[in-house]
Amino acid sequence: MFNRFTRRDTIKLGAGVGAATLLGSTSLRAAIPTNDATAPDLPIEDGAELRVLRPAKFVDGDEVLFQQNTEAFTAATGVPVRIDVESWEDLRPKTAVAANVGQGADVVLAWSDDPHKFADSCLDLTDIATYLGERYGGWYPLAERMGTSNGRWIAMPIGASGGRVCYRKSMINEVGFDAVPEDVDGFLDMNQKLHAAGTPGGLALGNAVGDANAWCHWLVWAFGGHMVDEEDNVTINSPETIEALKYAKALYATFIPGTLAWLDAANNKAYLDSQISWTQNGISIYYAAKNSDDQAIKEIAEDTYHARMPIGPVGQATERCLMVNSMVFNFTPYPNAAKRYLQFMMEHEQYDQWLQASIGYWGHPLAAYENSEIWSVDPKHEVFKGVIEDSLWDGYKGSVGEASAAVLSDFVMVQMVASVCADQATPEEAAAEAERRARRYYRS
Amino acid sequence: MAATSDSYVMRPRPDNWLARLFDNKSFLIFICMLPCAGLLLLFLTYPLGLGVWLAFTDTRIGGAGEFIGLFNYELLFTDRVFWMAVWWTVFYTVAATILKFGLGLWLALLLNHYVPFKSILRAIILVPWIVPTVLSAIAFWWIYDPQFSIISYVLVDVLEWRTTYIDFLGDPWNARWSLIAANVWRGIPFVAICLLAGLQTISPSLYEAAMIDGATAWQRFWHITFPMLMPILAVVLTFSVIFTFTDFQLVYAITRGGPVNSTHLMATLAFQRAIPGGQLGEGAAIAVAMIPFLVAATFFSYFALARRKWQQGGDDE
Numbered sequence: 108m109f110n111r112f113t114r115r116d117t118i119k120l121g122a123g124v125g126a127a128t129l130l131g132s133t134s135l136r137a138a139i140p141t142n143d144a145t146a147p148d149l150p151i152e153d154g155a156e157l158r159v160l161r162p163a164k165f166v167d168g169d170e171v172l173f174q175q176n177t178e179a180f181t182a183a184t185g186v187p188v189r190i191d192v193e194s195w196e197d198l199r200p201k202t203a204v205a206a207n208v209g210q211g212a213d214v215v216l217a218w219s220d221d222p223h224k225f226a227d228s229c230l231d232l233t234d235i236a237t238y239l240g241e242r243y244g245g246w247y248p249l250a251e252r253m254g255t256s257n258g259r260w261i262a263m264p265i266g267a268s269g270g271r272v273c274y275r276k277s278m279i280n281e282v283g284f285d286a287v288p289e290d291v292d293g294f295l296d297m298n299q300k301l302h303a304a305g306t307p308g309g310l311a312l313g314n315a316v317g318d319a320n321a322w323c324h325w326l327v328w329a330f331g332g333h334m335v336d337e338e339d340n341v342t343i344n345s346p347e348t349i350e351a352l353k354y355a356k357a358l359y360a361t362f363i364p365g366t367l368a369w370l371d372a373a374n375n376k377a378y379l380d381s382q383i384s385w386t387q388n389g390i391s392i393y394y395a396a397k398n399s400d401d402q403a404i405k406e407i408a409e410d411t412y413h414a415r416m417p418i419g420p421v422g423q424a425t426e427r428c429l430m431v432n433s434m435v436f437n438f439t440p441y442p443n444a445a446k447r448y449l450q451f452m453m454e455h456e457q458y459d460q461w462l463q464a465s466i467g468y469w470g471h472p473l474a475a476y477e478n479s480e481i482w483s484v485d486p487k488h489e490v491f492k493g494v495i496e497d498s499l500w501d502g503y504k505g506s507v508g509e510a511s512a513a514v515l516s517d518f519v520m521v522q523m524v525a526s527v528c529a530d531q532a533t534p535e536e537a538a539a540e541a542e543r544r545a546r547r548y549y550r551s
Numbered sequence: 552m553a554a555t556s557d558s559y560v561m562r563p564r565p566d567n568w569l570a571r572l573f574d575n576k577s578f579l580i581f582i583c584m585l586p587c588a589g590l591l592l593l594f595l596t597y598p599l600g601l602g603v604w605l606a607f608t609d610t611r612i613g614g615a616g617e618f619i620g621l622f623n624y625e626l627l628f629t630d631r632v633f634w635m636a637v638w639w640t641v642f643y644t645v646a647a648t649i650l651k652f653g654l655g656l657w658l659a660l661l662l663n664h665y666v667p668f669k670s671i672l673r674a675i676i677l678v679p680w681i682v683p684t685v686l687s688a689i690a691f692w693w694i695y696d697p698q699f700s701i702i703s704y705v706l707v708d709v710l711e712w713r714t715t716y717i718d719f720l721g722d723p724w725n726a727r728w729s730l731i732a733a734n735v736w737r738g739i740p741f742v743a744i745c746l747l748a749g750l751q752t753i754s755p756s757l758y759e760a761a762m763i764d765g766a767t768a769w770q771r772f773w774h775i776t777f778p779m780l781m782p783i784l785a786v787v788l789t790f791s792v793i794f795t796f797t798d799f800q801l802v803y804a805i806t807r808g809g810p811v812n813s814t815h816l817m818a819t820l821a822f823q824r825a826i827p828g829g830q831l832g833e834g835a836a837i838a839v840a841m842i843p844f845l846v847a848a849t850f851f852s853y854f855a856l857a858r859r860k861w862q863q864g865g866d867d868e
Binding site for chain 2: 196199200203204206207224225312313314363364365366367368369370373376377380382509512513516517522525526529531540544547548
């Protein structure tokens, strides 16, 4: 497999594989089915060392296992790896600056379509992506869409966090519902009853990178609206969007006051303080509650259930996911070491442990990992299993690239919804304004 | 006497070009200013020039840009979000500056009187200014939280004066005034301490003379304190306007420009477009658009407020 093998490498690799086998045989972890595939031949450069930039953890296990897996890589290959953790909001600018100045990080776990903004600075990862796809049952179509540009893998999705309805069962039972309705009308009805009962829900409408984008995109897509069509023509100003905005206004009327100011952490805080009966979020709320030392919060965890976001008139699920898309800058002096690192992190010995430690916060991009025990160990995890399989992408239905990323970071979709909810604009005005703003990015 | 003067022999001046060069006064001035000029060029002129240049290009992050003339400005001219940011930045600066100067001057006058524990009080007053902006911004973020605000908690749950929590940051005007309040809180110490320094330079004999003439407290303030403070007031005002106009951290940490862009300052909008949005050229154009305002503010304070005639109670000619 490797053409420049040193004796030390062999011993270390042997030890690493040995340890992995030992772990595998002693745990009861569900096996991840693998196909035979030959890993690309990537001799590690002499004196290689790597700097990795990644977003901060939302669940502890994520970062702990990521660090452990990285240490295992260092033990197996002798390549020292330094991990820099950035807050969610800072990751974008840091990635951008690294791309612009040509130094600062070799590997970045970037946000969704960020690598497409710097496609010229991305190392071609086609060889390892093809290998991993063959070995682990293939990439989900969304993962492939986010990873490839003109048929070339410029980035490799390693996980995605998806928003689901995270609700207090006792509270929705109280207003006469057994489960969260699966259609938007029933959903609105439930919310009106929750509001009347004094246990409203709440969704972020501030400039919240994760939460506000998640539900505003779900909403518009659920009613058949989309920012652009397949040819990247701006199509947001449509009757479907206006219907979605009317629905948003009705739904907003049932929310707890203050959601226009909510940033990403606000719904977690309000939920864990029992101020809201439901919100849309990743699994992190449940995880935080379950692992709390506070008995009252533990009880919230027992009462917490998850459900898919309801399906709108388009008749199919329209959730969005926040993808973590790993990339290697082509200015790195150690491209092979960087690729080997990413490949190592995606192999099941490492990746499955990471999935489990993140308790379902990150969904998998490779089909074989649907057999991971994390999705069956707790029935409340299961709804997060298909995050990458079922979601739509930012910039749907168009291409993934600079324009879609710019529209996303300018919060065009969120502000369209928020301006209607805040009574600053009619649905028609808001859709026209969003169209005008999106056109600025989709020009040329 | 004669012996000494005879023994003094003037050393012959080394007559080479280097010595002559260093004897040249203009050259010496030039040489001595070079390090400073170099620093200014490197750290002020170059970034400023680069910003101005970027504003004429369509540079995106991670890619090269091309010269596109005034296209960025044309785009901004028709951009409602930009105009809202301009309007709000001006409003924010004016409102915050008036409040800061009113309250700061008042505080300075109080501190200039005899108060017990004067030095400790003065030190404490500087605290809001010393605390890193982001820390105080995060403190305000909690104070203004829609669900966990201490103010809402006291009014609703403790005093029961209200039934609903105050939506500090969800309503545009609430959010705007909340931000102005946070900025004023941070900015008062700077104004107060500077003006206090100015107050202490005013000779007490002026007040004594005025009191003998029977001037009231208000007359003493208006005809002595205020004019004598004018030079320092002009300087502090200029600084304060510039700091407020270019504020970034408070807004970015507390509202991130929301709700619905109603609190985007030009600085935060420039950052959002340029860095997370990747439109470096457009972001630079927004930043460059701040320059005329800043220059105007500087000229205003220097030429309008610092005119000596006016300070001395005379009329304009």
